[in-house]
Amino acid sequence: MSTARATNEPQESGGAADVAALIPMLRRIVAARIGQHPAAEDLVQETLLRVLAAEDRIEPGMLEPYAIATVRNVMATMWRQDDRDARNQHRIHDPSEPDEAEEVVVASEEQSAITEALRRLTDREREVLLAHEVSGRATQSLAEETGSTANAVAAQLKRTRARLRVEYLLALERTEPPTDRCRAVLMALSSADRRRQREVDAARHLLECDLCARLSQPLLGRGPVRDNEIHVPISADPDIVAARSAAREMAVRAGFAGADLTMLATAVSEVARNIVRFASTGEVTVELLEQPRPGIRVVARDTGPGIADVDRALEDGYSTYQGLGLGLPGARRLMDEFNIVSETGHGTTVSMTKWFDTKGRG
């Protein structure tokens, strides 16, 4: 057979004939997955190329299974590529023309919002952005012009795009943000910069500011999907149970077991209840920690009246409703780290952490 043949031999070889015999099957597989997609034939040819290139490594009789696996990979790669392209598509200039009257109106609104957003950038930002996105100039050539590096230009472009998104959303709403912090928070979200989001306490701001909560929706999906963090909105009794189940699930993934799980869930229950009782709305965030060691961080934020005397609230037996007064002090005892910040009139943030490998417990 053709197992020892080099791949760059003439196409009339027996191997190529074997490979050619795969074509009908490959076409069927591709058609079954993507139908009459314009790329269908390209995928078949791409697969054939790969099979031909690998032919001398394929054991006799394994040609068909190899081709099937390859065609699947080729199709999966195409999906991923399409996905990424759609996500990263440059949207400043959209050459397609809207048909319906409604679409025309929407398009013109979007157009004026984009124009307004572009206007709000600095001249320099706008110049570089347009040179890159519209004229298609490479970051390298832009860098040479200013004596900078391609990476620096790319980073600057990233910031500019993040700002453009924020300004676009604001222009579309025809509104100015109510507080000084809004832009900083929206910028941190738009650039998917988690460190910055923490610095400006974005999560709390979104609870407090209706405008930012609304505008942040399209921005929150940016950046890599994080499955090591859950947000549970808290406004009623069932949310308490939802929050502690979420914490428990996350903790199981972190490797917690037994009493640690129950202690964590109980502490979450206490802080979530405080939100329902005193603040009426807020959220509980459960985050899986890997540094400095595995653990779970729970942050409960609310926009309630705040706690006037935090020290007293942490005393056993102090309760302003008909509780046992064990909520906060109890939660503190159940967790390894506990921190509470409260501002009268603004709300309370309770952060608490439980480490996986505590006190050498088995």
Next chain:
Amino acid sequence: MNSGPALVSILRQGDTLVASVHTALDDSEMVRFQHDLVRQIGEHRARGIIIDVAALDVIDSFASRTLRSIADIARLRGAVTVIVGIQPDVAFAMVCLGMDMGEVPTALDLEEGLAYLSRLRGLGSSHG
């Protein structure tokens, strides 16, 4: 009204009510459970109540306060309450939280709970 499977079942066995909690209860469900149980003490002229909490994965300050309230109210209505089935991890967390069941008697499981009630009855009546 509540749809889906019952969160709590209350069964009568002689003059004892056996209340089994089947799933995690939120605060308002806990309060509803308290009302249902207290009402049924009168309806069934119950002398003993067993609350099986084996299915609860968390007994926090509110849940334990409610359980204690049930026992207090039941006592005023002439019935003795025994809490059974507290899971080991839950017991551990309750101790850390600084809670206990106060004066309310507890037992390992349903069987022990019934035995506890019949012992009490044995003490209370002369003809055993």
